[in-house]
Amino acid sequence: MFEQAWRLFRTDLALDIGSARTRIFLQDQGLAYDEPTLVVTEQQGRQEKIVTMGNQAKQYLGRCPPTMAIHHPVVQSICVKPAILERYIxxxxxxxxxxxxxxxxxxxxxxPHGLTSQERKTYIDILYRLGNRESVFVDTLLCAGLGSQLPINEPIGSILVHIGHGSTQVGIMTLSGLAASQRTTVGGASINQAIVSHLQKERQLEIGLHLASAIKESIGNAEVHGESRSYPCTVKDTTTNQFRQVDITSQDIAQGLYPPLQQIASAIRKAVSTVSPELCADIIQQGIMLSGGGAQLSGVDDFLSSELRLPVFLSDQPHLSSIKGAGELLNNIDLLDWIGEENG
Ligand SMILES: Nc1ncnc2c1ncn2[C@@H]1O[C@H](COP(=O)(O)OP(=O)(O)OP(=O)(O)O)[C@@H](O)[C@H]1O
Ligand SMILES: [Mg+2]
Incomplete structure (x- = not known):
């Protein structure tokens, strides 16, 4: 009876704080929050008041008056503004x-995988200030592996490439552990930056990061000879300094995507080069699983497959793989006891 009443007021939850989006999974309800990791604040006397956050804060990008500030508290998967992030969470x-x-x-x-102990401590401090003493953390790669249905707790090598916004994490997993891993700061954010630089250099067009992201998500294709679509927009021509209507095509930006995607391919090669022949054989047989929001870029699976000469598969709902895996762990106490960590 008391236990039932207690459950009414208490819930277990999984939390995935990303450079682009934060997701919360409630044990009894599933995904309950999936919004940008963005906060708008305004100085009021000595207090910095939160004006808005998440979805609504997105409309403030590039439109804040001088009295307001817009914060990205997580950059390259590292918490750079802990006090603001804690209030946001x-x-x-x-x-x-x-x-x-x-x-x-x-x-x-x-x-996030591959952070320094100080960077991890920043997250752990937030975790223990907001959660109870049973709170735990679990590596992104293990969560995303579970959420992508990889057999991570079996004696079989599985490789997962998690392309997020602020980083790409590569993990080779077996028996609920990581046999090898790599982290690069190449992710959706640097791909957006690559599109901006490429259009400036090759077509003398000036666009912002926000537009670059919209173009990438709408018509981007990792393969130079892949399907080409066009995205009409009004942008500044830097040869005349005038705005004009242009059509940007998938092929216009594919060349620009090549260097960051090559960096992802080399992180995968590095991870594979360090594991045992047995794990290598498993990987060759099973292929590579791609997850994370960045894995939704059209053609990225085919690009990596031809670069690495391995089969590449896309996780179901790749952007949700890590939070789904974390949500699954809330109901699998034995596995959580095994892979969850309680302190730095
Ligand atoms: N259709 C699409 N094509 C290409 N990229 C996409 C697409 N949809 C979303 N993305 C990109 O996915 C990225 C967000 O992925 P995700 O939600 O995994 O990041 P995150 O968890 O916030 O970041 P991180 O874990 O790296 O800190 C963004 O860069 C976004 O532009
Ligand atoms: Mg993420």
Whole structure:
């Protein structure tokens, strides 16, 4: 009876804080929050008040008056503004509960792979300030591997390439552990930057990162000879300094995508080069699983497959793989006890 009443006020949740988006999974409900990791603040006296965050904050990008500031508290998967991030997460958790706080929940936090101990500590401090003493964190690669249905707890080598916004993480997993891993700061953000630089250099067009991201998501294709579509937009021609209407095609930007995608391919080669012949044989047989929001770029599976001469598969809902895996772990206490970590 008491246990039932207690459950009404308490819930376990999984939390994946990304450079682009934050996702929260409630144990009893599933995905309850999936919004940009963005906060708009305004200075009021000595206090920095949160004006808005998440989806609504997106409309403020490039449109804030001088009295307001827009914050990306996570950059390259590293928390760069802990105080703001903590307030953001606290409000996001409340939003999942219709505006009221949960009694200190047990939080399973998805921890980006390959951070320094100080960078991890920043997240761990937030985790223990917001969650209860049973809170744990689990490596992104293990969560995304589980969420992509890889047999991560079997004696078989599986390779996962998780292309996020701020980084790409590569992991070779076996028996619930990581046999090898690599992290590069190439992700969706640097791909956007590559599109901006390429259009400037090759077509003398000036575009912002926000437009670059929209073009990438709408018509981007990793393969230079892949299907070409066009994206009409009004942009500045730097030869005349005038704005004009242009059609940007998939082929216009594919060349620009090549260098960052090559860096992802070389991170994969590095990870594979360090594992045992047995694990290598498993990888050759099973192929590579791609996950993370960046894996939704058209043709990235074919590009990596021809670069690496291995079969490449796309996870189902690749952008949700890590939060889905973390959500699954909330119901698998034995596996969570095995792979969850409690301190730095
Ligand atoms: N259709 C698409 N084509 C290409 N890229 C896409 C597409 N849809 C989303 N993305 C990119 O996916 C990235 C977001 O992925 P994800 O949600 O995995 O990042 P994140 O978890 O916030 O970041 P990280 O874990 O690296 O800190 C963004 O760069 C976004 O532009
Ligand atoms: Mg992520």
């Amino acid at each position: 606290k409000q996001a958790i409340q939003q999942c509960n219709g505006g009221s706080s949960f009694i200190r929940p047990k939080i399973l936090m998805v921890m």
